[in-house]
Amino acid sequence: MQAEIISIGDELLIGMTVDSNAAWMGRELTNLGIEVFQMTSISDNREHILKVVDESLNRSNLVLVTGGLGPTSDDITKKTLSEYFDMKLVQDERVLENIKNLLRNRGLHLNENNIRQAEVPEGCSVLNNKLGTAPGMWFEKEGRVLVSMPGVPYEMEYIMENHVIPRIIDHFQRPYIKYRLVMTFGTFEAHLAEILEDFEREMPKMVRLAYLPASGIIKLRLTARGGDEEETDRILNEQIDKLYEIIPDYIYGLDGISLEEATGKLLRDNKLNMSIAESCTGGNISRMITSVPGSSDYFTGSVIAYDNRIKKEELGVSQQDLDKYGAVSEEVALQMARGIREKYRTDFGISTTGIAGPGGGTGEKPVGTVWIAVSSRKGFYTEKHNYAFTRSNNIRRASLASMNLLRKTVIEEMQKC
Amino acid sequence: MQAEIISIGDELLIGMTVDSNAAWMGRELTNLGIEVFQMTSISDNREHILKVVDESLNRSNLVLVTGGLGPTSDDITKKTLSEYFDMKLVQDERVLENIKNLLRNRGLHLNENNIRQAEVPEGCSVLNNKLGTAPGMWFEKEGRVLVSMPGVPYEMEYIMENHVIPRIIDHFQRPYIKYRLVMTFGTFEAHLAEILEDFEREMPKMVRLAYLPASGIIKLRLTARGGDEEETDRILNEQIDKLYEIIPDYIYGLDGISLEEATGKLLRDNKLNMSIAESCTGGNISRMITSVPGSSDYFTGSVIAYDNRIKKEELGVSQQDLDKYGAVSEEVALQMARGIREKYRTDFGISTTGIAGPGGGTGEKPVGTVWIAVSSRKGFYTEKHNYAFTRSNNIRRASLASMNLLRKTVIEEMQKC
Numbered sequence: 001m002q003a004e005i006i007s008i009g010d011e012l013l014i015g016m017t018v019d020s021n022a023a024w025m026g027r028e029l030t031n032l033g034i035e036v037f038q039m040t041s042i043s044d045n046r047e048h049i050l051k052v053v054d055e056s057l058n059r060s061n062l063v064l065v066t067g068g069l070g071p072t073s074d075d076i077t078k079k080t081l082s083e084y085f086d087m088k089l090v091q092d093e094r095v096l097e098n099i100k101n102l103l104r105n106r107g108l109h110l111n112e113n114n115i116r117q118a119e120v121p122e123g124c125s126v127l128n129n130k131l132g133t134a135p136g137m138w139f140e141k142e143g144r145v146l147v148s149m150p151g152v153p154y155e156m157e158y159i160m161e162n163h164v165i166p167r168i169i170d171h172f173q174r175p176y177i178k179y180r181l182v183m184t185f186g187t188f189e190a191h192l193a194e195i196l197e198d199f200e201r202e203m204p205k206m207v208r209l210a211y212l213p214a215s216g217i218i219k220l221r222l223t224a225r226g227g228d229e230e231e232t233d234r235i236l237n238e239q240i241d242k243l244y245e246i247i248p249d250y251i252y253g254l255d256g257i258s259l260e261e262a263t264g265k266l267l268r269d270n271k272l273n274m275s276i277a278e279s280c281t282g283g284n285i286s287r288m289i290t291s292v293p294g295s296s297d298y299f300t301g302s303v304i305a306y307d308n309r310i311k312k313e314e315l316g317v318s319q320q321d322l323d324k325y326g327a328v329s330e331e332v333a334l335q336m337a338r339g340i341r342e343k344y345r346t347d348f349g350i351s352t353t354g355i356a357g358p359g360g361g362t363g364e365k366p367v368g369t370v371w372i373a374v375s376s377r378k379g380f381y382t383e384k385h386n387y388a389f390t391r392s393n394n395i396r397r398a399s400l401a402s403m404n405l406l407r408k409t410v411i412e413e414m415q416k417c
Numbered sequence: 418m419q420a421e422i423i424s425i426g427d428e429l430l431i432g433m434t435v436d437s438n439a440a441w442m443g444r445e446l447t448n449l450g451i452e453v454f455q456m457t458s459i460s461d462n463r464e465h466i467l468k469v470v471d472e473s474l475n476r477s478n479l480v481l482v483t484g485g486l487g488p489t490s491d492d493i494t495k496k497t498l499s500e501y502f503d504m505k506l507v508q509d510e511r512v513l514e515n516i517k518n519l520l521r522n523r524g525l526h527l528n529e530n531n532i533r534q535a536e537v538p539e540g541c542s543v544l545n546n547k548l549g550t551a552p553g554m555w556f557e558k559e560g561r562v563l564v565s566m567p568g569v570p571y572e573m574e575y576i577m578e579n580h581v582i583p584r585i586i587d588h589f590q591r592p593y594i595k596y597r598l599v600m601t602f603g604t605f606e607a608h609l610a611e612i613l614e615d616f617e618r619e620m621p622k623m624v625r626l627a628y629l630p631a632s633g634i635i636k637l638r639l640t641a642r643g644g645d646e647e648e649t650d651r652i653l654n655e656q657i658d659k660l661y662e663i664i665p666d667y668i669y670g671l672d673g674i675s676l677e678e679a680t681g682k683l684l685r686d687n688k689l690n691m692s693i694a695e696s697c698t699g700g701n702i703s704r705m706i707t708s709v710p711g712s713s714d715y716f717t718g719s720v721i722a723y724d725n726r727i728k729k730e731e732l733g734v735s736q737q738d739l740d741k742y743g744a745v746s747e748e749v750a751l752q753m754a755r756g757i758r759e760k761y762r763t764d765f766g767i768s769t770t771g772i773a774g775p776g777g778g779t780g781e782k783p784v785g786t787v788w789i790a791v792s793s794r795k796g797f798y799t800e801k802h803n804y805a806f807t808r809s810n811n812i813r814r815a816s817l818a819s820m821n822l823l824r825k826t827v828i829e830e831m832q833k834c
Contacts, residue, residue, distance in 0.1 A: 011629050013453040014596070015443030016638070019436060022458070026432030036430040038465075039458035041439070048455075071607045072628050105785075105805045106605065113607045131806060133607075152630070154807055212433055276721070282707025283700035286721045290699025293775055293808060301727035304693070304703045304719035306712075310761065314718070344727065358710055391710060 001174055003034045004056040007041040008049060008067035008077050009151055021066050021156055028160060032168060033177035033225075034062065044068050049080045057144050061172065064164070067151035069134035071113035078121070078137070081148055085139050087121035092135070095126060099133045127163040131155045136163060145171060176229055180236050181212075182220040182243050183257055184250040185404050189213045192220075192247070199246060204235055215393055216400045217259065252407060259400055260288040263407045267298035267348075270414055274406065275344035276302040277315050277336040279327065280354035280370060285399045300344045305336065315339030328353050328365050330373070330382050337375035348409070349375045350402050357391045368394050372402040374409045381409050418591050420451045421473040424458040425466060425484035425494050426568055438483050438573055445577060450591040450642075451479065461485050466497045474561050478589065481581070484568035486551035488530035495538070495554070498565055502556050504538035509552070512543060516550045544580040548572045553580060562588060593646050597653050599637040599660050601667040602676055602821050606630045609637075609667070616663055621652055632810055633817045634676065669824060676817055677705045680824045684715035684765075687831055691823065692761035693719035694732050694753040696744065697771035697787060702816045717761045722753065732756030745770050745782050747790070747799050754792035765826070766792045767819050774808045785811050789819040791826045798826050 005025050011017040022039045029036050037060055042048045049068075056063045068077030082089050096118035103110060117133045120126050127136030127147075134150040136159040147164050149156045184192065189211050200209055206226050212219040222239050226232035244251055253262040267274060276285050276299075286302040289295055303314050308327055311317040316339040321331045333353050341349025354370030361367035368387035373380060385401055387394045422442050428434040439456045446453050454477055459465045466485075473480045485494030499506050513535035520527060534550045537543050544553030544564075551567040553576040564581050566573045601609065606628050617626055623643050629636040639656050643649035661668055670679040684691060693702050693716075703719040706712055720731050725744055728734040733756040738748045750770050758766025771787030778784035785804035790797060800822055804811040 010627055011638075012440070013443055013456065014447040015440040015445070015453075016629060016636075017631075018440040019456075023429070023432040023435040026430055028432070030431040036432075037459075038469075039430065039436075041456035043454075052455075070628065070630075072610045074627055102805065105803055107803070108605060108608060111607060111611050113610055152632075154632075154810060210433070278700075278703075281704075282712075283695075283703025283719060283721070284707075286695075286700025287698075287704045287812075290701075290721075290723065290773075291809060291812075295699075296723055300724045301731070302700060302719070302721035302723075304700070304707075304721070306707065307717045310718035356707075392708060395704075395708075 001034050001062075001172055002037045002060045003029050003062040003064065004037055004060045005029075005039045006052055006056060006063060006065045007039070007151070008044060008065065009041075010043045010074070012041045012067075013043050021151060021153055024153070024157065025064050025066075025160065028165060029062075029064075031177075031179060032165070033174040034168070034172070044074050044076055046076060046080050046083075049077065050084055053081070053084055053146065057141065057146060061144055062168065063144075063146040065146060065148045066156050069117075069148065069150045071117050071133065077148060078119070081137070081139065081146070082121035085121060085124070085141065087123045089119040090122045091115075091118050092120045092126055094128065095120060095135050098128065098130070098135070102133055127159050129155055129159055131158050138164070138167065175225060176227065176232060177223065177225045178229075178232050178236060179221055179223040180240060181255050182222065182240060182251055183253045183255075183259075183262075184218045184220060184247065185216060185252050185259060185400060186250050187218070189218055192218060192250070195247060196220075196243075199242060203239065206232070207235065207239055215389075216397050219256075252404065258288075258292075259403050259407070261292050263403045263410075264289065264292050264295055264298055266407060266410050268294075270410065272347040272410065273298045273300055274348040274350065275300045275340045275346040277340035277349065277351040278302060278304050279306060279311070279336070279352055280356045281352045281395050281399050281402070282306065282356075284395050285350070285352065285402055288399055288403070300346050303340055303343075311336060315343070326365070328355055328369055328371060330371050330384070333371035333373035333382055334375065334380055337373040337380065341375045347377065348406055350406050351375075352398050352402050354385075354394075354398055356394045356398075370394070370398040370401075372398060372405055374402070374405050376409060376413060378413055381405055418451050418479075418589055419454045419477040420446050420479040420481065421454055421477045422456045423469055423473060423480060423482045424456070424568070425461060425482065426458075427460045427491070429458045429484075430460050438568060438570055441570070441574065442481050442483075442577065445582060446479075446481075447594065447596070449582070449585060450594040451585070451589070461491050461493055463493060463497050463500075466494065467501055470498070470501055470563065474558065474563060478561055479585065480561075480563040482563060482565045483573050486534075486565065486567045488534055488550065494565060495536070498554070498556065498563070499538035502538060502541070502558065504540045506536040507539045508532075508535050509537045509543055511545070512537060512552050515545065515547070515552070519550055544576050546572055546576055547579075548575050555581070555584065592642055593644065593649055594640065594642045595646075595649050595653060596638055596640040597657060598672050599639065599657060599668055600670045600672075600674055600676075600679075601635045601637060601664065602633060602669050602817060603667050604635070606635055609635060609664070612664060613637075613660075616659060620656065623649070624652065624656055632806075633814050636673075666825075669821065675705075675709075676820050676824070678709050680820045680827075681706065681709050681712055681715055683824060683827050685711075687827065689764040689827065690715045690717055691765040691767065692717045692757045692763040694757035694766065694768040695719060695721050696723060696728070696753070696769055697773045698769045698812050698816050698819070699723065699773075701812050702767070702769065702819055705816055705820070717763050720757055720760075728753060732760070743782070745772055745786055745788060747788050747801070750788035750790035750799055751792065751797055754790040754797065758792045764794065765823055767823050768792075769815050769819050771802075771811075771815060773811045773815075787811070787815040787818075789815060789822055791819070791822050793826060793830060795830055798822055 357367035
């Protein structure tokens with residue numbers, strides 16, 4: 001079972017847009033046990049689209065196409081596919097209704113371009129797109145399948161998750177492949193690989209281990225390919241149990257859970273709450289925490305104290321310590337965490353203060369120096385980090401590290417109870 | 418003059434790695450006036466590499482290949498290219514020397530795999546890679562060129578900048594192509610296309626317009642292809658001036674500037690500063706503002722008032738209004754913006770309060786309802802939005818809308834001075 005991915009759009013070829021869609025779809029297809037043979041990006045050009053679509057469908061059972069479905073005249077994918085499959089474009093009432101609803105919610109009225117978006121090739125299956133005006137389309141030809149979707153990532157993901165993946169599971173026979181993710185934080189790939197050398201050697205033959213690092217978080221992907229479903233699942237669970245024994249301090253969860261979700265779940269399950277005082281992370285920890293639906297159950301609020309005046313006036317950091325140790329110091333981090341916890345009357349307060357870069361570094365405190373702190377009713381914890389990444393990555397690492405310090409603190413304090 | 422990009426590596430096809438290399442090279446080639454015809458990603462498979470390389474070289478004058486040059490046995494690009502070009506692999510002393518130096522600096526010693534990395538196809542031009550053990554290779558065949566480079570982004574970029582781009586400029590004749598971006602916010606693609614219908618019709622033939630929407634921001638890309646450099650630039654500037662006349666309210670800047678950069682620049686240029694009170698955006702506006710280096714010049718700090726208690730205690734929102742109008746209301750948004758401005762003593766305060774979803778909506782206030790406000794020393798401005806996206810996209814849209822409201826307020830108040 002082999003698939004291909006075609007991405008259509010001038011913006012890809014001139015490098016204005018990085019094709020994250022293809023990678024997203026590649027991951028999903030791999031999870032379904034489908035091999036991705038080729039990914040091809042081409043511009044909005046009729047002849048080229050026809051040629052690449054034909055070649056792909058001749059090679060592979062399934063072809064996923066994104067892009068070129070917008071309302072403007074440079075978007076020609078739909079017209080070209082209707083030509084390729086020899087289907088007439090006809091208006092679809094359900095698509096038109098969806099477009100009207102979307103526009104009404106946005107306070108706009110229907111124009112000619114929108115009406116054209118409601119036309120679909122007669123004979124394809126229309127895949128409803130709740131999030132945008134261009135629907136997905138599922139074409140079948142001699143047992144092979146081509147799916148066309150918009151290039152806007154969240155629209156493509158919506159259509160994949162709600163329509164395409166369920167249909168692929170129905171339509172194609174695939175081997176039983178299962179994969180699990182063990183989520184780790186707090187160390188480096190090379191170090192993990194060293195610790196897990198024996199584990200890897202002793203793994204059953206049907207299981208494969210891959211390291212997937214993503215700026216701080218390293219996912220360990222265990223893939224098992226077997227005949228028997230129950231047996232495969234059992235073997236995977238055994239391997240996960242072994243990993244928990246070998247690296248308990250690094251594992252924060254399973255199967256794609258984010259550090260903010262894991263931290264939030266821990267707080268909610270224990271009826272605890274938190275507040276945040278951010279300096280160098282500039283709101284990023286708050287954003288990550290509140291990206292989780294329902295985070296108001298355990299997150300009260302934050303002070304982003306970018307200016308030292310705010311650190312003093314709002315968080316009670318002492319001017320003397322600011323003068324003596326500087327804003328990027330253990331003392332200031334600690335006073336910020338305690339300050340926000342007491343002011344916002346929460347169980348935990350966390351804080352960051354550092355130099356995100358690219359400017360502002362000194363010999364003693366180079367760019368990437370970050371102090372993080374957690375204050376609880378029972379005590380406090382601090383960590384110093386020296387990152388050497390870009391500004392955005394330094395901010396991301398410091399945000400993850402402070403959430404992880406909170407997570408470990410909660411676990412430790414709950415165990416002592 | 419047409420080019421293609423081939424990316425080799427299993428990790429691309431299973432979606433573990435997003436192919437940012439192809440986009441980077443696409444940008445560089447476009448800047449050189451070279452059209453990128455196709456980007457193709459394939460796995461480390463001999464037959465498939467041979468086929469795709471041959472097809473690309475038959476279609477295009479220049480083929481850039483990345484990946485598959487690592488030291489492990491699954492990396493077969495070099496061997497396969499030496500087969501394709503019918504060249505023997507021979508040891509290159511300068512490459513070997515470079516590898517020895519790199520390993521010495523990392524405290525490692527030479528092994529067999531490394532020695533194999535010093536072999537290159539006899540007859541290609543070796544492109545020195547100061548940053549890694551795999552060199553770049555420049556092949557010529559009947560006037561056409563294929564370049565092979567490692568897949569590690571900074572190594573590829575080093576080889577491109579120091580070797581490949583200078584050689585391309587020497588080797589190929591190219592037309593003059595220039596593109597500019599006009600950045601817009603505040604409307605939808607279909608609406609812009611309608612307003613710009615006449616503009617598009619009247620554009621000189623050498624200019625092309627494309628719409629590049631990215632969750633709220635729509636970039637208008639004008640591409641001009643001409644013989645004369647000065648004339649081409651002049652024509653592009655004329656088109657940009659026309660756009661500023663037609664849609665002055667939607668354009669916030671040029672050439673890829675972000676809304677947070679444009680807003681920040683405006684504040685800095687006018688020696689103004691700001692503070693933020695966020696509810697539904699949960700820290701995202703603060704994060705965007707502080708993602709810009711040097712934002713401490715105009716950003717003082719924020720209160721993330723997720724809990725209504727924080728809205729009252731820290732921002733002075735009245736309990737009576739919370740009861741009467743609810744937290745998601747014009748009155749509360751306004752009191753939050755005024756509250757943070759007065760408390761943090763800044764020129765401007767901005768605020769958001771809304772329902773990001775997926776839960777929390779009501780009949781009267783569905784998910785996606787957001788009130789935003791800007792408070793200045795001279796007055797206040799509010800806007801109500803009804804988004805119908807995912808949680809993360811609702812948050813992003815509300816963040817952009819509030820920055821844009823601040824930007825427009827600053828411009829308006831400065832004009833009145």
